Amino acid sequence: MKKRLDSMELDFFLQQLITGLSNGMIIALIAIGYTMVYGIIELINFAHGDLFMLGSFLALTVLGVLGIDAWTGGGTWLGVLLLLLSSAAFCAGLNWSIERIAYRPLRASGKLSLLVSAIGASFILVNLGLFWGGLPLDVFAGGVAAAAPKDFPPLVPNTNLLGEDSLVQLTPKDLLVLGVTLPTMLALTWIVTRTRLGKAMRATAQNPVAARLMGIDTDRVIGATFLIGGALGGFASVIYALYNNTISFQMGYRAGMDAFTAAVLGGIGSMPGAVAGALVIGLVRAMSDGYLETRWTNTIVFGILVLILIFRPSGLLGSRAKEKV
Amino acid sequence: MAARLNPILAFFAIAAALPLFFGASGLFYDAFQSIFVFALVGLGLNIITGFTGMLNLGMAAFMAIGAYAFAILTCDIYPFQVGFWWGLLLAGAVGAVAGFLLGAPTLGLSGDYLAIVTMGFGEITLDVLKNLEAITKGTQGINPLPRPTIGGWTIELQDERSWYYLLLVLLGVAVLFVRRLERSRTGRAWLSIREDALASQCMGIPPKRTRMIAFATGSAVAAFGGALFAALLSSTGEPNSYDFQVSILALCIIIVGGMGSVAGTLVGAAVMVGMNAIVLVKIADWFGAGDSGSSSNVLASPNNWKYLIFGLALILVMRLKPEGLVPPRLESTATGVPPGPTVSVPPAGGRA
Numbered sequence: 115m116k117k118r119l120d121s122m123e124l125d126f127f128l129q130q131l132i133t134g135l136s137n138g139m140i141i142a143l144i145a146i147g148y149t150m151v152y153g154i155i156e157l158i159n160f161a162h163g164d165l166f167m168l169g170s171f172l173a174l175t176v177l178g179v180l181g182i183d184a185w186t187g188g189g190t191w192l193g194v195l196l197l198l199l200s201s202a203a204f205c206a207g208l209n210w211s212i213e214r215i216a217y218r219p220l221r222a223s224g225k226l227s228l229l230v231s232a233i234g235a236s237f238i239l240v241n242l243g244l245f246w247g248g249l250p251l252d253v254f255a256g257g258v259a260a261a262a263p264k265d266f267p268p269l270v271p272n273t274n275l276l277g278e279d280s281l282v283q284l285t286p287k288d289l290l291v292l293g294v295t296l297p298t299m300l301a302l303t304w305i306v307t308r309t310r311l312g313k314a315m316r317a318t319a320q321n322p323v324a325a326r327l328m329g330i331d332t333d334r335v336i337g338a339t340f341l342i343g344g345a346l347g348g349f350a351s352v353i354y355a356l357y358n359n360t361i362s363f364q365m366g367y368r369a370g371m372d373a374f375t376a377a378v379l380g381g382i383g384s385m386p387g388a389v390a391g392a393l394v395i396g397l398v399r400a401m402s403d404g405y406l407e408t409r410w411t412n413t414i415v416f417g418i419l420v421l422i423l424i425f426r427p428s429g430l431l432g433s434r435a436k437e438k439v
Numbered sequence: 440m441a442a443r444l445n446p447i448l449a450f451f452a453i454a455a456a457l458p459l460f461f462g463a464s465g466l467f468y469d470a471f472q473s474i475f476v477f478a479l480v481g482l483g484l485n486i487i488t489g490f491t492g493m494l495n496l497g498m499a500a501f502m503a504i505g506a507y508a509f510a511i512l513t514c515d516i517y518p519f520q521v522g523f524w525w526g527l528l529l530a531g532a533v534g535a536v537a538g539f540l541l542g543a544p545t546l547g548l549s550g551d552y553l554a555i556v557t558m559g560f561g562e563i564t565l566d567v568l569k570n571l572e573a574i575t576k577g578t579q580g581i582n583p584l585p586r587p588t589i590g591g592w593t594i595e596l597q598d599e600r601s602w603y604y605l606l607l608v609l610l611g612v613a614v615l616f617v618r619r620l621e622r623s624r625t626g627r628a629w630l631s632i633r634e635d636a637l638a639s640q641c642m643g644i645p646p647k648r649t650r651m652i653a654f655a656t657g658s659a660v661a662a663f664g665g666a667l668f669a670a671l672l673s674s675t676g677e678p679n680s681y682d683f684q685v686s687i688l689a690l691c692i693i694i695v696g697g698m699g700s701v702a703g704t705l706v707g708a709a710v711m712v713g714m715n716a717i718v719l720v721k722i723a724d725w726f727g728a729g730d731s732g733s734s735s736n737v738l739a740s741p742n743n744w745k746y747l748i749f750g751l752a753l754i755l756v757m758r759l760k761p762e763g764l765v766p767p768r769l770e771s772t773a774t775g776v777p778p779g780p781t782v783s784v785p786p787a788g789g790r791a
Contacts, residue, residue, distance in 0.1 A: 223762070233750075245738060378551065412563070
């Protein structure tokens with residue numbers, strides 16, 4: 115690394131850094147949903163990425179029903195807040211219902227039946243997303259081409275906060291991402307480490323049978339975990355839509371895969387690990403897009419994943435799994 | 440043992456008789472050719488996930504490796520041109536080598552970490568197939584591929600009934616091979632590793648080598664299926680024919696059929712692929728899918744309900760028969776161990 119960076123190269127690098135971190139933060143919110151569920155019932159919740167997708171469809175519907183113009187001017191941030199809350203509530207409720215209908219009855223029959231049930235739920239959500247895109251609303255272009263990607267109105271402006279002539283772009287969108295993810299993660303950390311519910315969650319994750327013997331209603335705790343994970347997915351769906359300004363019923367697959375990879379990379383079951391893994395993936399994606407060819411980005415992301423797992427088999431921040439005899 | 444072979448025999452007897460009731464061509468043949476190919480891929484995955492307990496989410500990659508190996512070895516735009524039969528065999532061998540190369544550094548990983556490595560391998564394979572156009576021809580796929588000849592007689596592409604029986608016979612050979620293997624010293628080592636890696640290690644079974652053999656063998660069987668998939672089309676098709684959905688389909692086949700059961704894999708393939716290729720197509724016909732192209736209303740086209748029906752069916756089967764449609768009969772009953780939910784025990788594998 116003897117080569118001296120001239121200012122153009124530095125600007126470009128900083129730009130990729132900002133993009134990577136913002137995308138990584140969004141992935142992190144989804145990844146936490148994966149890792150919480152995995153930590154507590156050892157299920158790779160395949161439906162989570164598609165839940166995220168439906169959250170963004172709900173946000174667009176809310177916008178369409180209430181009228182987009184209402185949010186221009188000073189009301190924008192209030193509007194964003196409303197979207198965040200409605201999508202979070204929707205995704206939380208949906209995630210809880212999926213757990214209740216498709217996972218809870220199967221919990222005793224083993225991990226793989228649960229996995230197939232989650233795959234089934236994922237298929238159903240994708241299909242619902244397709245139908246949803248066919249709603250006869252203006253925001254869905256009248257619902258004529260249901261499968262086409264939908265434009266998401268740019269509620270948050272794309273102006274450069276570093277001044278018009280700066281080559282590095284830092285926009286209100288990036289601040290939005292930071293402003294949503296950071297407080298959410300702090301609140302989550304507080305819930306998990308400081309509250310009774312958090313204690314019950316940790317106990318259930320460690321040993322469900324013992325937790326039940328101690329009087330913890332594990333079914334409720336698991337339900338609460340799905341509620342929280344779903345709400346985070348809802349937050350992620352809104353900031354994703356506002357950041358990228360386009361949504362599609364198929365986007366849950368890629369988002370889910372990135373987030374799940376992030377969760378494993380960080381050490382599945384560990385929440386700080388999920389965030390670390392998501393930031394790594396966001397950065398690697400941005401750097402690979404910027405310095406190499408976009409078409410090889412997936413190969414590089416997964417190549418790095420495989421390499422890291424070979425040398426750190428429990429992920430970046432994961433604890434070594436203990437031998438259960 | 441005889442009782443256990445019955446579902447397999449029944450499957451082949453029914454499959455052998457079915458063409459008598461159908462014409463010499465049509466939807467039926469397309470569907471069953473897919474069922475046989477995916478049964479092969481499922482057999483391979485069943486060795487890895489069903490017998491040995493390693494969750495594999497990248498089976499499509501090995502199918503793709505088999506298909507492309509077969510194409511490169513036989514297509515006349517490449518210098519090898521080894522012919523149909525050698526192509527099939529060598530495609531299987533290439534699959535085994537690929538399985539070995541992926542498995543060697545990663546089989547020490549515990550359950551879900553291995554799962555994600557295999558998923559990543561599937562994505563990488565897909566990218567390589569798309570991007571290395573000089574070799575893989577990108578989205579065009581490699582074609583045309585040679586037709587099989589048996590003693591001077593060539594099976595033409597249009598001769599769907601002969602292809603049907605060819606696939607059925609090859610599937611039969613694969614089933615015999617896997618059944619023999621399951622009962623062999625190696626096969627019993629696989630099952631014991633799945634049930635309890637530590638205990639079997641104490642009995643002198645080397646876990647890593649045993650897993651490696653399972654991984655390579657399963658990959659070889661899936662690659663063999665992939666080669667036949669390409670041979671049927673006379674083309675590898677576009678790389679997206681081997682995407683994550685295909686890996687998921689393979690996984691659904693063995694779990695819905697019954698993990699660790701060869702008969703279950705056959706039934707699972709018939710049910711899952713049959714649902715996709717026959718039932719959903721038929722439903723579309725009944726509701727008159729003629730005007731679906733304009734799609735003024737997304738609900739009107741039955742094709743748009745496909746995933747919903749598929750997903751509901753998966754959840755329903757798992758709720759009604761979580762151990763699969765044809766669960767394996769547990770050998771452990773003979774030793775006085777109660778037949779618990781051992782089959783669905785997490786693929787704990789190498790918790791180090």
